[in-house]
Amino acid sequence: MVVRQLLRAVIMGPPGSGKGTVSSRIVKHFALKHLSSGDLLRDNLQRRTEVGVIAKTYIDQGQLIPDDIMTRLMLNELKNLHRYHWLLDGFPRTVPQAEALDETCQIDTVINLDVPFETIKQRLTARWIHPGSGRVYNLEFNPPKDVGLDDITREPLVQRDDDKPETVTKRLKAYEAQTKPVLDYYRNKGVLESFSGTETNKIWPVVHAFLQTKLPEVNQEEAAPHR
Numbered sequence: 001m002v003v004r005q006l007l008r009a010v011i012m013g014p015p016g017s018g019k020g021t022v023s024s025r026i027v028k029h030f031a032l033k034h035l036s037s038g039d040l041l042r043d044n045l046q047r048r049t050e051v052g053v054i055a056k057t058y059i060d061q062g063q064l065i066p067d068d069i070m071t072r073l074m075l076n077e078l079k080n081l082h083r084y085h086w087l088l089d090g091f092p093r094t095v096p097q098a099e100a101l102d103e104t105c106q107i108d109t110v111i112n113l114d115v116p117f118e119t120i121k122q123r124l125t126a127r128w129i130h131p132g133s134g135r136v137y138n139l140e141f142n143p144p145k146d147v148g149l150d151d152i153t154r155e156p157l158v159q160r161d162d163d164k165p166e167t168v169t170k171r172l173k174a175y176e177a178q179t180k181p182v183l184d185y186y187r188n189k190g191v192l193e194s195f196s197g198t199e200t201n202k203i204w205p206v207v208h209a210f211l212q213t214k215l216p217e218v219n220q221e222e223a224a225p226h227r
């Protein structure tokens with residue numbers, strides 16, 4: 001397959017729909033950079049940057065960070081990736097963010113993970129992450145090899161503060177009100193591809209087959225270990 005242009009892709013879906021899990025499988029199979037707004041924010045939080053301090057109050061309340069802050073942060077980060085195929089995860093989450101992104105580049109494809117809310121709520125309370133890499137685990141679905149430890153670095157796993165049930169409810173409401181309109185925005189542009197289901201292991205092969213039409217696969221033996 002001859003790829004003439006660099007792929008500009010976005011992965012969307014409600015909190016807990018499997019964006020991080022599917023993204024790590026995508027990165028394992030295809031040569032592209034993955035940029036997660038949530039991972040970037042948590043890194044800023046940990047380093048107590050100016051953005052991190054502001055973001056904390058919003059994240060703890062299950063609210064979205066204001067568009068201007070978020071857009072500046074992400075577009076600045078994207079500048080470093082202009083020579084690569086890339087996949088954005090968690091951004092854009094509002095129509096103004098999508099419009100700001102459009103001013104810098106044209107999005108080719110939006111992968112929408114369409115997973116029902118009932119399925120999601122129970123997943124998030126069992127989510128554990130490795131803060132350094134953003135690797136994500138689930139006590140039932142993909143438990144770490146050793147309880148409480150990252151498979152690769154052996155560093156401790158943590159639970160996200162915003163995965164508490166009451167914050168999850170607020171995040172799902174924010175998704176409904178602010179992020180769902182972004183799906184319509186991309187649907188109108190003809191770039192939205194929805195993948196429906198309740199299990200990542202069933203959704204993933206369909207996403208994989210779809211991306212094979214857009215990108216060459218990397219040699220699996222050479223691919224870095226990833227979940």
Ligand SMILES: Nc1nc2c(ncn2[C@@H]2O[C@H](COP(=O)(O)OP(=O)(O)O)[C@@H](O)[C@H]2O)c(=O)[nH]1
Binds near residue numbers: 016019124137140200
């Ligand atoms: N039970 C179950 N858990 C899943 C499935 N897919 C992902 N998860 C877990 O659900 C949680 C949310 O997934 P994640 O990829 O972090 O979703 P994101 O919030 O959209 O990035 C994590 O703990 C995953 O390990 C699935 O098919 N079944």
Ligand SMILES: Nc1ncnc2c1ncn2[C@@H]1O[C@H](COP(=O)(O)OP(=O)(O)O)[C@@H](O)[C@H]1O
Binds near residue numbers: 058
């Ligand atoms: N594009 C964005 N715009 C505004 N806030 C964001 C954005 N991306 C992430 N956030 C903030 O960070 C939190 C965690 O995001 P994320 O890790 O992507 O959650 P999830 O993977 O559960 O969907 C969000 O609840 C929100 O407060």
